[in-house]
Amino acid sequence: MSDAQKYWQANIRLVIGCLIVWFVVSFGFGILLAEQLNSIRILGGYPLGFWFAQQGSIYTFVALIFFYAWRMNQLDRKFNVHED
Amino acid sequence: MTNLQVWTYAVVGATFALYIFIAIKARAATTGEFYVAGRGVHPVLNGMATGADWMSAASFISMAGLIAFKGYDASVYLMGWTGGYCLLAMLLAPYLRKYGKFTVPEFIGDRFYSQTARVVAVICLIVASLTYVIGQMKGIGVAFSRFLEIPFNYGLFLGMGIVFIYAVLGGMKGVTYTQIAQYCVLIFAYTVPAIFISLQLTGNAIPQLGLGSTMADGSGVFLMDKLDKTLVDLGFAAYTTQKGSTLNMFLLTMSLMIGTAGLPHVITRFFTVPKVRDARSSAGWALVFIAILYTTAPAVGAMARVNLIHTIQADSIAPDTSQNLKIDALPAWFTNWEKTGLLKYEDKNGDGRIQYVGKNYTGTDADGKVIENEMVKVDRDIMVLANPEIANLPNWVIALVAAGGIAAALSTAAGLLLAISSAISHDIVKGIIAKDIDDKTELMAGRIAMAGAIVVAGYLGLNPPGFAAEVVALAFGLAASSIFPALMMGIFAKRVNNTGAVCGMLAGLGTTLVYIFWFKGWFFIPGTAMAADNASNWLLGISPGSFGAIGAMINFAVALSVSSVTKAPPEHIQHLVEDIRVPMGSSSAVDH
Numbered sequence: 001m002s003d004a005q006k007y008w009q010a011n012i013r014l015v016i017g018c019l020i021v022w023f024v025v026s027f028g029f030g031i032l033l034a035e036q037l038n039s040i041r042i043l044g045g046y047p048l049g050f051w052f053a054q055q056g057s058i059y060t061f062v063a064l065i066f067f068y069a070w071r072m073n074q075l076d077r078k079f080n081v082h083e084d
Numbered sequence: 085m086t087n088l089q090v091w092t093y094a095v096v097g098a099t100f101a102l103y104i105f106i107a108i109k110a111r112a113a114t115t116g117e118f119y120v121a122g123r124g125v126h127p128v129l130n131g132m133a134t135g136a137d138w139m140s141a142a143s144f145i146s147m148a149g150l151i152a153f154k155g156y157d158a159s160v161y162l163m164g165w166t167g168g169y170c171l172l173a174m175l176l177a178p179y180l181r182k183y184g185k186f187t188v189p190e191f192i193g194d195r196f197y198s199q200t201a202r203v204v205a206v207i208c209l210i211v212a213s214l215t216y217v218i219g220q221m222k223g224i225g226v227a228f229s230r231f232l233e234i235p236f237n238y239g240l241f242l243g244m245g246i247v248f249i250y251a252v253l254g255g256m257k258g259v260t261y262t263q264i265a266q267y268c269v270l271i272f273a274y275t276v277p278a279i280f281i282s283l284q285l286t287g288n289a290i291p292q293l294g295l296g297s298t299m300a301d302g303s304g305v306f307l308m309d310k311l312d313k314t315l316v317d318l319g320f321a322a323y324t325t326q327k328g329s330t331l332n333m334f335l336l337t338m339s340l341m342i343g344t345a346g347l348p349h350v351i352t353r354f355f356t357v358p359k360v361r362d363a364r365s366s367a368g369w370a371l372v373f374i375a376i377l378y379t380t381a382p383a384v385g386a387m388a389r390v391n392l393i394h395t396i397q398a399d400s401i402a403p404d405t406s407q408n409l410k411i412d413a414l415p416a417w418f419t420n421w422e423k424t425g426l427l428k429y430e431d432k433n434g435d436g437r438i439q440y441v442g443k444n445y446t447g448t449d450a451d452g453k454v455i456e457n458e459m460v461k462v463d464r465d466i467m468v469l470a471n472p473e474i475a476n477l478p479n480w481v482i483a484l485v486a487a488g489g490i491a492a493a494l495s496t497a498a499g500l501l502l503a504i505s506s507a508i509s510h511d512i513v514k515g516i517i518a519k520d521i522d523d524k525t526e527l528m529a530g531r532i533a534m535a536g537a538i539v540v541a542g543y544l545g546l547n548p549p550g551f552a553a554e555v556v557a558l559a560f561g562l563a564a565s566s567i568f569p570a571l572m573m574g575i576f577a578k579r580v581n582n583t584g585a586v587c588g589m590l591a592g593l594g595t596t597l598v599y600i601f602w603f604k605g606w607f608f609i610p611g612t613a614m615a616a617d618n619a620s621n622w623l624l625g626i627s628p629g630s631f632g633a634i635g636a637m638i639n640f641a642v643a644l645s646v647s648s649v650t651k652a653p654p655e656h657i658q659h660l661v662e663d664i665r666v667p668m669g670s671s672s673a674v675d676h
Contacts, residue, residue, distance in 0.1 A: 008665055015174045022170045026163045031333050034156075035326065044296035045306025050324045053159035054151075054382040055292060058166045058375050065173045065368035072178075073361055081666040083359050 007079040011072065018068050026057040091483035092231045099269050099487045100246060103494070106265055107250030107258040115523050118255030118530055119186040119506050120355045125260055127362040131369025133260045134353045136267035136491070137499035138165075138344075138370070139377060140216075141223030142556060144270060144492035149467035151385030152392070155323035157333070158385070164337045166371060166378055168344025171568075173367030176345060177354040179575045181363035182664045186355065187503075188348045188567065189511040195574040197657055198582040199516060204589050206507045208566040209348045213500045214541065216347075216559040220497040221545030224490060230469070231486040237546060243494065244542040251498040251538075252531050256356060259498045266491040271376055273488025277472040277481050278380050281387050284475060291383035311390055318397065319445025323386065329619075332630050339632035343560030346568030349496075349503040360667035388471045395474055396459065397440035405449070408437040417473035426463035427470075432456050501541070505534035558600055565592035565635025573643055578661050580647045588643025596635030600628045 001009075029037060034049030042048055046055070076082035116123070125133070143165070151158040183191055189209060193202025221240060228239025250262050275291070282294035286307055298306050312322045321327050344350065353370075354363045395415070398407030409418075411431055421427040429438050433449065433456070440459045441447070447455050469489065472482045509530035514521060521529070566589045573580040573588070580588075603617040615621040617628065626634065652658075663669070 004662065004666065011665075018170070018174060022167065026167050026337065027334060030159060030163055031330060031337065038324065042296075043293065045298070045308050046296040047308070047324055050156055050159075050308075051296075053156060054162050055379055057163050058378055061166055061170050062368060062371050062375055064170055065371060066365070068174055069361070069364035069368055072364055076361070076667055081668040083361065083667050083670055 003079055004081075007075060007081060010075050010079075014068065014071055014075070018064050021060065021064060025052060025060040029053075030057050088479045088482060089231075089233065091479045092486050095480070095483040095487045096231070096490060099265075099491060102265055103246070103250055103262045106261045107254040110254055110258045110261045115186075115510075115526050115530070117257045118527055119502075119510065120352070121255075121257040121260045123356055123358055125356045125358075127357050127366035128369050129264055130260070130353060130357050130362075130366045131371075132267045132373050133263040134350065134366070134370035135373035135377075136263040136270065136495040137353060138350055138374060138496070139270065139492055140496035141220055141227075141489060141493035143377065143381075144274065145223065145227075145468050145489050146465050148381045148384040148388065148471075149464035151382055152389040152467050153464045154327070155321070155386075156326055157328050160333050160337045160340065162378055162382065164340025165344060166374060167337070168341040169367050169371040169374070171341060171345040172350070172354070173364055175572050176351060176568075176575070177363040177367050178360045178667065179664045180351060180571070181354055181357065182360050182667060182670045184355075184670060187506050187510050188351055188571070189507055190515065192567075192570050192574065192585070193511070193515070195657065195660065196570075196580075196582045196585040197654070198586060201570075201582060201586050201589070202511060202515065204586060204593075205567065205570065206511050208562055208589065208593060209507050210504055212347065212559045212562040212567075213349060213504050214537070214544075215562075216556070217497055217500040217504075217537075217541045218544045219556060220493045220500070221541050223493040224497070225545060227469075227486060227489045227493065231483075240542060240545055243490075243497075244538055247494060247497050247501065248535065248538050251501050252534050255527075255530070256352075256502060259502055260356060263495045263499070266495040267373060269491040270488040270495075271373070273484045273491070274377050274384075275380055277475070277477055277485060278384050278387075280477050280481065281391070281471065281475050282383060285387055285390065291380050291387075295383040295386055307390065308386065311386055314390075314393060315442070318393070318441045319447075320442030321444075323389070329625060331625055332627050335626060335630035335633045339564050339630055339636075340560055342564035342568050342636050343562075343632055346563035346566070346571070347559075348507070348563070348567065349499040351571075352503055352506070353499075360670050384468065384471065388467045388474070391471070391474050392462070392467070393440060396438055405435060405437050405439055405455075408439060411436050411438065415474075417470055420473075421466055421470055426461070426466045427459075428461035429458050430460050432458050497541070501534050501537050504537045505530050508533040508537075558597075561596045561600060561629070561632030561635060562593060564632035565596040565639055569636050569639040569643065573640070575661065575664065577644065577647075578658055579652060580643055581650055581653045583650045584643040584645075584647030587646045588639040591642040592635045592639025595638050596631055599623070599631045599635075603628045 029049060030053035034053055037049035038047035040048040042051055147161055150161060180191060185191055189202045189205035192205040193199060224243035225236050225240035228234060228242055229236045250258050278291040279289055282291040283289055285300060286294040286297040287300040288294035288297045295307060298304050299310055308324055312324055316322050354366060357363050357366050396409045438458045439455050441455060441457045445455060449455055469485060472485055509526055513529045514526050569592060570585055570589050602614045605612040619625055
């Protein structure tokens with residue numbers, strides 16, 4: 001396999017990993033499992049499912065994008081496809 | 085003039101002077117500066133501008149009101165309008181930046197080597213952007229007329245004039261720097277009252293934590309428990325539990341996310357950064373700036389609901405109503421909003437006091453009659469604007485909220501108008517009608533197109549077809565079902581060819597439009613709906629607003645299957661796709 005293919009494959013793996021987390025925190029914890037999670041309380045009076053739907057998923061999205069950007073910069077350098 | 089009016093004129097006037105000053109300082113001289121700000125915007129600043137571009141009057145004014153009245157169910161807007169940035173950052177932004185052209189239709193036209201694809205993309209872009217901009221124009225008119233106490237039309241004309249000056253002169257460069265200033269104004273205006281109110285209610289200065297804290301009244305009860313209990317006691321639905329169907333929550337969240345990633349004025353923002361790696365981090369910064377407002381909104385919503393109920397309906401419930409709000413001693417905010425017609429009461433039992441209860445309420449008065457709700461109209465859109473008044477905050481805070489709402493509406497309107505004008509001047513005029521015009525003529529065409537778009541948007545804002553919420557759903561549904569899948573397949577699926585892409589876009593767009601028109605009326609003309617808009621008629625219980633996600637799936641499926649039975653894209657297109665997948669070799673500014 002060429003380097004270009006390996007780079008692209010590593011990228012796809014990273015994106016899929018990030019999108020699984022993206023899906024789990026919002027659609028999973030925030031919607032599908034919200035009712036079950038609501039019996040747990042965090043940060044004082046927040047029911048956990050409610051917290052994921054209105055707070056936690058958003059914080060996770062931010063962290064995910066920066067993680068992705070950081071990992072991609074590493075991959076760019078590893079496969080020597082970075083700019084300048 | 086009242087003290088509040090003086091403050092409002094001062095704060096709104098000062099912010100306007102700032103926007104126009106910036107626009108004049110940052111005038112665009114080249115097409116590159118007009119369309120993409122010369123690709124010289126730092127990723128953090130670009131993120132801030134994207135935040136202002138993205139957060140419209142809907143985010144600033146309507147969203148917390150929706151949360152206040154829908155509670156948990158309004159989470160779809162919070163997750164939907166932020167989660168799309170993950171899709172943007174990982175699936176679109178870096179690759180489109182690498183490609184290095186000016187507009188979204190340009191990429192679609194080149195990648196699918198088809199003028200038809202480009203024209204279809206322009207149509208999707210204009211319809212989605214224009215429907216969205218009508219709402220902004222209307223928001224500007226409403227905010228001006230309420231706070232400056234001038235007629236609605238004058239408010240709208242004033243807004244059109246301001247947008248005209250800085251968007252037409254400044255282009256993307258002027259708009260970007262003005263949006264950075266507007267972000268600062270709107271986020272300050274949103275968080276200051278939230279902090280005040282959070283302190284009042286819970287003693288915690290951080291609204292995100294205040295929402296999870298105990299009440300400051302010494303009772304030791306958590307704010308959300310108190311809200312749930314009060315609401316249920318008064319016959320409303322509980323705040324933290326789900327009311328709608330899970331399927332629709334799921335699909336609406338998905339539609340809003342995909343729609344966010346497919347809205348052209350947001351995508352264009354990532355063309356303005358210097359490098360591919362800046363496009364990745366800039367999406368993160370944009371979301372940081374958006375998240376500040378979006379994580380504050382749930383606190384604003386819940387606390388506004390607590391305050392609203394508490395001001396009107398005392399804790400002691402039937403049969404004793406002697407602590408309720410008295411009709412001959414209504415507070416100023418109540419009578420002010422009553423004048424706008426957005427707040428209305430009716431003393432049904434003639435006791436001279438207002439009872440504010442939900443439709444499940446079964447408590448009875450002294451004569452054994454069930455107590456009826458007397459707050460017959462509480463428009464949820466007034467919550468953010470009325471919130472500081474209800475909480476008795478100082479006048480300068482109320483003036484600030486007015487300036488913030490106007491900043492949110494103006495910045496989004498400018499971004500959308502720019503996307504429309506560049507689609508017309510760059511994709512239609514330069515790309516198809518007159519290929520050999522020079523830079524200067526194209527710039528002129530861009531400015532004329534923008535002026536035209538402002539006039540059309542202003543006209544539609546004056547005569548709104550009366551479908552605000554549906555229009556927003558349509559704008560997102562359109563972007564989700566047409567533009568996003570085409571862009572994503574253009575990057576990730578080398579095998580997708582011109583026929584596949586065009587069929588996919590038309591199928592996605594067509595089914596979404598038909599499904600919405602079926603229940604909302606053809607082109608939203610009242611009385612032409614094919615079936616009543618309720619859950620029993622919906623296909624598998626899917627609401628028209630949630631259909632964008634299904635439209636996107638149809639687009640993907642059609643494009644992939646049509647492509648697999650038709651000819652593979654030519655060699656040079658396959659190379660083009662391979663080239664945009666690696667950051668190396670991106671140019672700082674492409675002139676062509």
